[in-house]
Amino acid sequence: MIARVLTTGVIAGLVAGLAVAALQHFTTTPLILAAEVYETAQHAHEGADASLALSGLSRTAATSVATIAVSIGYALILLAAMLLSGDAIAPRRAALWGACAFAATGLATALGLAPQLPGMAETELAARQIWWIATAVSTGAGLFALLRLDSTAAKIAGVALIVAPQFFAPQPATPESTAPAELAARFAASSLAVQAISWALAGALVGLVWRLLSREQEA
């Protein structure tokens, strides 16, 4: 069982990660590079250096490896959630779990912390990371309570878990950015789309690979 779960997670995550990495290369990465031009110009003006150690092909490769790692992580988390809740692991159901995971880690977190380009106003990193994780977990638990539990009390608690984190989002004192607003808006939209595709693809492939491996084992 453990071997089948890990194999499914790695294969589904690898394929989804490769597809998402290709998508990033044409959607979000060009916007990040454009924003860095503005950021570097501003930093040069202030006498600081903001550039990364990586560039060109090695940067694309590193980004792809990181994206594949995240996708394998997503696939394993979806598998774990479906096993814990006793669900049958099938493509459509797994993609729905992925959609809910996107609502928790993508939509809910973006409400408080919009997807950011380099050079945008920001608060302390640790505080944002803690809020992000707390919001994702709380929203995920809230969605589970709303969609899977029957009692009214559970549904009320579910709504509270979804709404509550939004009151505590860390906001910068002044909304200032070196990146033009149009670039930032395009990035926010692209980032949400890429995240939605990452989760849905990881889910659908988890269901598909699981079915293939289960058939093979039974045959």
Added chain:
Amino acid sequence: MNAKSSVNSTVLAPSRLEALKAAAVALVLGFGLVWLAGFAYPESVHDAAHDTRHALSFPCH
């Protein structure tokens, strides 16, 4: 000893127990990978995962 008695007291089917074990392993590995790529602090990890962190809207600087 404790683990054995707790298994006996809860009436879990062996297949369910196996599924829970697999889920626990998958959860730890899954969160570990997302943590490493999306949140870990070392500069080399941050630089390598930088564009992915921004694209998938993990908090970054």
